[in-house]
Each structure stands twice: as C-alpha cells, then as structure tokens.
Amino acid sequence: MLLKKYSSxxxxxxxxxxxxxxxxxxxxxxLEFAKSRKLTPLVFGYGTNILFPDKPSKEYCFISLRNLRDVALNENKLYLGSGVPISILAVIGILSASSKFYFSHLLPGSTGGAIYMNARCYGGEISEIVKRIFYLDENLSLREIEKEKCSFDYKDSIFQKKNWVILGAEFEIENKLEKENFDKIMKFLKKIKYKNLSDLKDFYNMFNLKKISKFFGIKDLPDKIVEIENDRVSKHHFDFPSCGSYFKNNYAAGKPTGKIIDELGLKGYRVGGAKVSDFHANFILNYKNATKNEVVTLMEFLQKKVYEKEGFIPEPEVKIVDEKPASPKA
Ligand SMILES: Cc1cc2nc3c(=O)[nH]c(=O)nc-3n(C[C@H](O)[C@H](O)[C@H](O)COP(=O)(O)OP(=O)(O)OC[C@H]3O[C@@H](n4cnc5c(N)ncnc54)[C@H](O)[C@@H]3O)c2cc1C
Known part of the structure; x- marks a missing residue:
C-alpha cells in the first residue's frame, strides 16, 4: 500500500x-494489534498536513480515521466524527446562518486533524467553535475533555503532546439547523463517502461553491464564503499537491514567513521536484514527482536563508514523519 495516495x-x-x-x-x-506486534501506530486523517517518508519502516502501523464519519444533531449540539471533512462545517454554517463556521470553507482535512492542529484561517479557529472532544487515551479508555482544558494555542493543542486518538467532537451551532437541511448534509456526506479527499483537486471538486449551491439549493451565498473561495483559488491552493502553508508564522518577526521568503526572491525556487509556489511563498509544492527528501532539502535551504536574513529558524507546521519511529512503543 502506497501512502502517497492518502496524502495531499x-x-x-x-x-x-x-x-x-x-x-x-x-x-x-x-491499536491493540499494533501493541501486541510492537508496532508504532501513526494515526492521521486525510494527510493534508503530514509529510510521509519515501521508505517507511515496517515498524509503523498507519491508521487513517477518514471513515469515522458519524454525525449527530441534538438541538444546537452537533457531533462530528473524526473523519468528517471539516469543510462541511461551512456548509452547515450557511444552512443555519451560523457565521462562526464560515472560515472552514475549503479547508482541507478531517475534523480530527483540524482539532489536533487547531486549524485556523480567515479570522476563525477550531478552538473557538469546538465545545468538547472525545478521544481514546494511552490505555485505550474512552474519555472526553472540555475545550478549555485542551491547551489550544497557535497551531497547537494538548493532542500534540499526548498519545491520544481523537474520535470526534461536539460543536455548538449558533442557530437552528432544520431537520430537512440536516438530512441533506447526511445525503451529501454519503455521496462523497468514496471520494479520495486527500486529492486536492477532488476535494475542490466536491466542496466548491458551485457544487455546494447546486446540491443544497442555496440561492444567497454569504460574501465571506465567496471571498474565501476566491482567495484560495487565486493562490492556486488546489492546483498542485501540497500541505498548505509549510512553516508556522513567527509573530515576533513582525511579518508572515511567506512574506519573508517572498522578499528573499525565492518564489519558484526548486530542489528536484519540490518547488516554492509562485503564488504563495509559504507553500512548498510537489511540483513534479517530488520525494520527501527533496521537500526536506528545500525546507532546510529556506530555513537557512530566513535565518541569515531575520535571525530565526522558521518552524515547520507540516508534521514530518521519520523513516523509522523514534522509539518503538512497548
Ligand atoms: C491547500 C491546503 C490549504 C490549507 N490551508 C490551511 C489553512 O488555511 N489553515 C490551516 O490551519 N491549515 C491549512 N491546511 C492544513 C490542513 O488542512 C489542516 O491542518 C487540517 O486540519 C489537517 O487535517 P488532516 O485530517 O489532513 O490531518 P493529517 O494531515 O492527516 O494529520 C495532521 C496531524 O494530526 C494528527 N492527527 C490527525 N487526525 C488525528 C486524530 N483523529 N487523532 C490524533 N491525531 C490526529 C496526525 O498524526 C498528524 O500529526 C491546508 C492544507 C492544504 C493542503
């Protein structure tokens, strides 16, 4: 099985x-099987923020939670399983006039991945809309945790420090989602069940406004959602394989990492098949059959250049998986 199929x-x-x-x-x-074989489990969602190795060790047991797609609605409490594509929240936002959900329009990835990363964009952040999270702890016991206890921070959460597996989460909808609209959401999720949402072109094909408006019969689209789609499309987010922004921003630097790389004149710079996007300097693209090593070599080159200019080494946002697990789990 090739991991590349499950990675954006x-x-x-x-x-x-x-x-x-x-x-x-x-x-x-x-997870019990992995433990009994002394394998290291690596849990992920749609692979839109993870860089897999070219030759993964046999000691890994990769587990994608993309099929954990339960959805439930109780009054204004909405449960999304870990594998539900997070972009569906924006659709729910449109159908229930809940504007806090709009930011997630065309945000690739799963609900679990978005919580783990505390995904943020266009003035919104997962930590602002999630209420509680259900997970398996290191002993495989089912637990829940209120968002206040999740140490949410810039691109960070408690889940990055613990060996926990996120199963799903509860969100609060601002306004009522009518049953008829909830049923349509379920129908839509069923329709896209077998689409490979790790493929950015397929993802865009499923979630763009033309498709969404037609499927859900939406006449008036909120301006904010239209702006988000225009911005992502103008930056060519879905045209080449990537993991979105490669580096975190360093707010102490006073400007985004992408702007620094742009000022260094490095848009379009290539190492093998890996290339700095011409449209967004914080995107490292898989431009032409890039390997993990080419992406990492380009990353290290950019880190060196940013360090020489600004005096800090930008930290990758993308989760880089080593060829071998650090230490096999007991
Ligand atoms: C074109 C593009 C644009 C993007 N734009 C943005 C943006 O604007 N803002 C933003 O914040 N991000 C953005 N991203 C990054 C990505 O969309 C988010 O980080 C997303 O939330 C990752 O979800 P995923 O399911 O793909 O996670 P994966 O990539 O599968 O996993 C990411 C990390 O989360 C862990 N993980 C995933 N699921 C679980 C789980 N259930 N339990 C425990 N750990 C888990 C994995 O081990 C891994 O370390 C973009 C990516 C792309 C490709």
Missing part, C-alpha cells in the same frame, strides 16, 4: 500496515 502531497512510499477503521471498536482492535 502525493508523497509517501509503500508501507506494511495501513488501516481505515469504520468505528471505535475497529480502531481499538487495531
């Missing part, structure tokens, strides 16, 4: 174990 970077070699559990019971069995 389209990078990642053949692995020994790759599973797609359909429910928590399945997932627990897989």
């Amino acid at each position: 970077y389209k990078i990642g070699g053949r692995c020994n174990y790759l599973f797609f559990p359909e429910n928590t019971y399945n997932l627990k069995s897989l």
Whole structure:
C-alpha cells in the first residue's frame, strides 16, 4: 500500500500496515494489534498536513480515521466524527446562518486533524467553535475533555503532546439547523463517502461553491464564503499537491514567513521536484514527482536563508514523519 495516495502531497512510499477503521471498536482492535506486534501506530486523517517518508519502516502501523464519519444533531449540539471533512462545517454554517463556521470553507482535512492542529484561517479557529472532544487515551479508555482544558494555542493543542486518538467532537451551532437541511448534509456526506479527499483537486471538486449551491439549493451565498473561495483559488491552493502553508508564522518577526521568503526572491525556487509556489511563498509544492527528501532539502535551504536574513529558524507546521519511529512503543 502506497501512502502517497492518502496524502495531499502525493508523497509517501509503500508501507506494511495501513488501516481505515469504520468505528471505535475497529480502531481499538487495531491499536491493540499494533501493541501486541510492537508496532508504532501513526494515526492521521486525510494527510493534508503530514509529510510521509519515501521508505517507511515496517515498524509503523498507519491508521487513517477518514471513515469515522458519524454525525449527530441534538438541538444546537452537533457531533462530528473524526473523519468528517471539516469543510462541511461551512456548509452547515450557511444552512443555519451560523457565521462562526464560515472560515472552514475549503479547508482541507478531517475534523480530527483540524482539532489536533487547531486549524485556523480567515479570522476563525477550531478552538473557538469546538465545545468538547472525545478521544481514546494511552490505555485505550474512552474519555472526553472540555475545550478549555485542551491547551489550544497557535497551531497547537494538548493532542500534540499526548498519545491520544481523537474520535470526534461536539460543536455548538449558533442557530437552528432544520431537520430537512440536516438530512441533506447526511445525503451529501454519503455521496462523497468514496471520494479520495486527500486529492486536492477532488476535494475542490466536491466542496466548491458551485457544487455546494447546486446540491443544497442555496440561492444567497454569504460574501465571506465567496471571498474565501476566491482567495484560495487565486493562490492556486488546489492546483498542485501540497500541505498548505509549510512553516508556522513567527509573530515576533513582525511579518508572515511567506512574506519573508517572498522578499528573499525565492518564489519558484526548486530542489528536484519540490518547488516554492509562485503564488504563495509559504507553500512548498510537489511540483513534479517530488520525494520527501527533496521537500526536506528545500525546507532546510529556506530555513537557512530566513535565518541569515531575520535571525530565526522558521518552524515547520507540516508534521514530518521519520523513516523509522523514534522509539518503538512497548
Ligand atoms: C491547500 C491546503 C490549504 C490549507 N490551508 C490551511 C489553512 O488555511 N489553515 C490551516 O490551519 N491549515 C491549512 N491546511 C492544513 C490542513 O488542512 C489542516 O491542518 C487540517 O486540519 C489537517 O487535517 P488532516 O485530517 O489532513 O490531518 P493529517 O494531515 O492527516 O494529520 C495532521 C496531524 O494530526 C494528527 N492527527 C490527525 N487526525 C488525528 C486524530 N483523529 N487523532 C490524533 N491525531 C490526529 C496526525 O498524526 C498528524 O500529526 C491546508 C492544507 C492544504 C493542503
């Protein structure tokens, strides 16, 4: 099984174990299996913020939670399973006039991945709209945690420091979502069940406003949503395989990392098949059959250049998976 198929970077070699559990019971069995074989489980969603190795060690057990797609609505409480594409929140926002959800329009990735990363864009952030999160702890016990206890910070959450697996989360909708609209959401999710949302072109094809408006019969689109789509499209987010912004911003530097790289004149700079986007200098693209090593070599070059100019080494936002696990789990 090739990991590249499940990565928006389209990078990642053949692995020994790759599973797609359909429910928590399945997932627990897989984690127990990994433990019994002394494998290191690596849980992910749609692979839109992760750089897989070209030759992953046989000691890994990769588990994508993209099939954990339960959705439930109780009054204004909405439960989304970890594998539900997070961009659906924007659709729910449009259908219920809940503007706090708009920012997630065309945000690639899963609900679990967005919580883990505390995804943010266009003035919104996951930590502002999530209420509580359900997860498996290191002993595989089912737990829940209120958002106030999740240490949410810039591109950070408690989940990055713990060995926990996010199962799903509860969100609060500002206004009522009518049953008829909830049913349409379920129908839409069923329709896209077998689409590979790690492929950015497929993702855009499913979630662009033309498709969404037609499917849901939406006549008036909020300006903010239109602006978001125009911005992402104008920056060519879905034209080449990537993981979005590669580096975090360093707010002490006073300007975004992409702007610094742009000022260095490095847009378009290439290492093998990896290239700094011509349209957004913080995007490292898989321009032409890039390997992980080419992306990492380009990353290190950019870090060196930024350090020479600004005196700090930009920290990658993308999660880089080593060829071998650091230390096999007991
Ligand atoms: C074109 C493009 C544009 C993007 N724009 C933005 C943007 O504007 N703002 C932004 O914040 N991000 C952006 N991203 C990054 C990405 O969309 C988000 O980080 C997304 O939330 C990742 O979700 P995922 O399911 O793909 O996570 P993955 O890439 O699969 O995983 C990311 C990390 O989360 C961990 N993880 C995932 N799911 C779980 C789980 N259930 N339990 C425990 N750990 C888990 C993984 O181990 C990994 O370390 C962009 C990416 C692309 C490709």
